[in-house]
Amino acid sequence: MKASILGLIFVDIFLTQVLTGTRANQANERRLFDDLLRGNSVHVVPVNDETGAVTVGLGLRLTGLIGMDTKSGQLDVNAMLQQKWVDESLRWNSSNYGNIKTLAVPLSMLWKPDIILYNGISKEQAFHDDTIVLEYTGRLRWIRSMRMQVRCDLNLAIFPFDNQTCKFKFGSAVHHMHTLNMTYVNDDVSAAFEIEMDESGKDWQLVNHTAGLKVTHYSCCSFQTMVYTMVFERKPLYYIHVYILPAVILSLLIPFQLFLPPESRERLTLGSILIISNIMVIFKLQEVLPMQHVTFPLLGIFYSLNLIWSFLSLLATICVLNVHNRGPRQGKAPDIIRSVFLSCLKPIVCLENDNYHPVISTDCVPMKGFESPGLSTEHDEHRDGKIGSKLEADVEDLNRQLHILTARARSNEVKEEMIGEWRQVSLVLDRVLFFLFVFTIFIYTVVLIYIVF
Ligand SMILES: *[C@@H]1O[C@H](CO)[C@@H](O)[C@H](O)[C@H]1NC(C)=O
Ligand SMILES: *[C@@H]1O[C@H](CO)[C@@H](O)[C@H](O)[C@H]1NC(C)=O
Ligand SMILES: *[C@@H]1O[C@H](CO)[C@@H](O)[C@H](O)[C@H]1NC(C)=O
Ligand SMILES: *[C@@H]1O[C@H](CO)[C@@H](O)[C@H](O)[C@H]1NC(C)=O
Numbered sequence: 001m002k003a004s005i006l007g008l009i010f011v012d013i014f015l016t017q018v019l020t021g022t023r024a025n026q027a028n029e030r031r032l033f034d035d036l037l038r039g040n041s042v043h044v045v046p047v048n049d050e051t052g053a054v055t056v057g058l059g060l061r062l063t064g065l066i067g068m069d070t071k072s073g074q075l076d077v078n079a080m081l082q083q084k085w086v087d088e089s090l091r092w093n094s095s096n097y098g099n100i101k102t103l104a105v106p107l108s109m110l111w112k113p114d115i116i117l118y119n120g121i122s123k124e125q126a127f128h129d130d131t132i133v134l135e136y137t138g139r140l141r142w143i144r145s146m147r148m149q150v151r152c153d154l155n156l157a158i159f160p161f162d163n164q165t166c167k168f169k170f171g172s173a174v175h176h177m178h179t180l181n182m183t184y185v186n187d188d189v190s191a192a193f194e195i196e197m198d199e200s201g202k203d204w205q206l207v208n209h210t211a212g213l214k215v216t217h218y219s220c221c222s223f224q225t226m227v228y229t230m231v232f233e234r235k236p237l238y239y240i241h242v243y244i245l246p247a248v249i250l251s252l253l254i255p256f257q258l259f260l261p262p263e264s265r266e267r268l269t270l271g272s273i274l275i276i277s278n279i280m281v282i283f284k285l286q287e288v289l290p291m292q293h294v295t296f297p298l299l300g301i302f303y304s305l306n307l308i309w310s311f312l313s314l315l316a317t318i319c320v321l322n323v324h325n326r327g328p329r330q331g332k333a334p335d336i337i338r339s340v341f342l343s344c345l346k347p348i349v350c351l352e353n354d355n356y357h358p359v360i361s362t363d364c365v366p367m368k369g370f371e372s373p374g375l376s377t378e379h380d381e382h383r384d385g386k387i388g389s390k391l392e393a394d395v396e397d398l399n400r401q402l403h404i405l406t407a408r409a410r411s412n413e414v415k416e417e418m419i420g421e422w423r424q425v426s427l428v429l430d431r432v433l434f435f436l437f438v439f440t441i442f443i444y445t446v447v448l449i450y451i452v453f
Contacts, residue, residue, distance in 0.1 A: 028098035036090055036103075036134075042111050045179055046087035053178055056113045057084040058170060058226050059185030060211070061194045066147070068164065068204055068232065071290050073154045074121065075166045075232075076147070082185055083113055083142045091138040103134045110140070113180060117148055118169040118225065124148045156289055158452045159297045160239030163207065168228040176221035182213060193228050204232040243285060243299060250277055251306045251445065254313050255437035262324040262426045271314035278307040298448050305444050309437065316433045320426050327422035328415070338421070341428040349431035354424070 047054050064078035087110075094101050107130050117124055129144035152166035172180045184192035193211035208231040216223050253274055260267045282303045289297055327333065333342075346352055 025098045025100065028100055029103070032092060032097045032100060032103065036092060037105070037109050040089070040109065042109065044111060045175070046085070046089060046111055047179065048086070048088070051181070053181040054085050054087075054113075055181045055183055056115065057183050057185035057187070058082070058115065059084075059192050059194070060168065060170075060228050062197055062206075062209070062230070063145075064197050065199060065202055065204060065206075068152070068166075070154060070156065070159075070164075070288055073151050073290065074149055075152050076149050078145070078147050079168075081144045081146065081170075083115060083144075084185055085113060085140055086138050087111070087140060088138050090134055090140070092136050094136045101136050104131045105134050106130065107132060107142075110134075112142060114173040114175065115170050115180075115182070115226075116173050117150070118171055119150050119167065121149050121151050154290070156297045159289065159299055160234055160236040160243060161452060162234055164204075164232050164234070166230055166232065169225050170228075171223060171225040177215065177224045178221060180224075182224045182226055184211065184213070192226075203235055203238070205235060207231050207233045243281075243288075246277075247281055247299070247303055247306060248445075250274060250281065250310070251302075251441050254306065254310050254441060255434050257310075257313050257317060258320070258430050258434040258437065262320055262423065262430060267317045267321070268314070271310065271317050274310040275307065275314060278303065278310050282307065298452055302445070302448050306441075309441060313433075313437055316437075320430050320433070323429060324423060324426035327425065328419045332418055333421050333425055337425055341425045342421070345428050345432055346424070349428060349435060351428060351431055354427065 045054055059082040061080040061082070062077055063080060066076040066078060068075045092100075110132055112132070124146045126144050126146040129142070129146070132140050132142045134140050148168065150166055150168055152164050154164060156162055170182075172182070189211055193209055195206060195209060197206075199205050208229075210229050212227045212229065214225045214227055216225065253270075257267060257270050257274065260270070282300070285297075285300060285303060289300070346354075
């Protein structure tokens with residue numbers, strides 16, 4: 001069946017118009033209508049005398065994809081449904097009726113198959129279904145152009161690299177298969193489901209479509225269902241830009257929060273911004289994905305892990321800032337911290353060239369600095385009484401002042417060194433946490449990518 005259904009229906013109507021164009025043929029047509037349809041009941045199923053059933057050939061042509069809403073799982077399409085059957089009581093001898101071979105009969109004058117869309121979520125809207133084309137052989141063709149909505153079983157685990165399968169299920173509302181026998185139109189499976197649509201610019205691409213006739217047996221009888229299955233593949237480019245790229249960038253930023261120097265107060269700002277951005281990204285994802293879904297999307301897991309890790313890195317920042325700022329107030333770094341952080345971990349985390357390390361040995365400095373001026377003052381007083389020279393006393397006084405100054409400088413130096421030491425500890429701690437965060441974020445990203453592909 002190569003020619004379009006719409007084309008055929010127009011050809012039919014055109015032929016009917018041409019053939020009935022003359023006044024004589026108008027009379028013939030009127031007579032034919034009277035003869036054929038006067039006693040015709042629209043309620044009686046036109047069963048075949050031999051089989052006791054009417055055989056209806058069903059064909060679907062998908063003409064447009066209006067949209068797929070993954071939040072509600074709703075697929076919205078335009079399609080043409082073609083139904084063909086034979087009513088032997090509607091035959092005529094065309095030579096008796098001015099060679100009229102086809103007749104366009106209004107819908108209301110004929111029996112129609114009661115085939116409905118079982119799984120539609122709203123009443124299908126028909127755009128054109130008011131005429132049935134009748135041939136002199138008794139063959140009838142009814143084409144309905146309509147908009148249909150069905151709910152698909154969504155599997156969003158690997159969103160946005162997912163394929164979705166949607167089904168249109170058609171069947172008779174009341175008749176079992178021994179009265180209304182459904183088949184593929186023209187007895188051809190490939191003709192039973194045709195696609196004629198432009199998918200460019202759409203989110204989805206149809207990658208497979210099949211038609212299948214299913215029979216369900218009950219104790220009384222058997223019912224048929226014509227199932228049209230279509231598989232859509234999501235075009236992921238847009239979603240990569242809008243949903244994956246921001247999350248990846250945020251996850252890259254998380255460890256680098258620990259890379260800022262501990263003096264920088266912006267670390268806390270950055271940490272808070274990361275948490276807020278991660279929450280916003282999660283809200284964005286919730287716009288396209290249904291909340292009540294069984295299989296949680298892996299992208300959602302990625303977002304949640306990012307949120308947790310940005311929270312942990314903020315906690316880590318707070319700890320490091322504490323070590324950096326409050327450590328020196330408690331005096332020198334304990335030996336265990338010095339040996340673990342400054343001796344063992346420092347070279348491992350590539351900080352051995354960071355030269356904030358004390359240049360002089362810190363142990364003897366405070367003693368020297370504080371003791372020497374004290375001793376010299378005692379000596380001065382001794383000598384002052386003995387010599388009494390004004391000049392020498394001044395010099396001694398100057399000397400004493402100098403000692404005090406030196407001692408003060410030394411004590412400041414010691415304080416600086418202590419601060420430097422704690423700064424070292426916090427730097428090493430930072431760097432250790434940085435590597436830890438980089439490692440874990442890398443691991444969970446790789447694991448999620450591995451599951452998706
Ligand atoms: C149709 O009618 C014509 C003339 O009445 C007759 O010759 C012909 O045999 C009929 N054809 C059939 C198939 O009945
Ligand atoms: C989606 O369908 C396409 C085409 O059949 C196939 O190449 C791809 O692997 C499918 N993707 C998934 C996730 O099943
Ligand atoms: C239904 O139609 C098919 C194809 O025309 C035929 O093979 C089958 O026997 C019919 N079944 C019934 C119950 O009429
Ligand atoms: C299309 O779906 C049918 C039925 O599931 C399957 O047998 C067939 O291999 C699929 N074709 C492609 C190209 O995926």
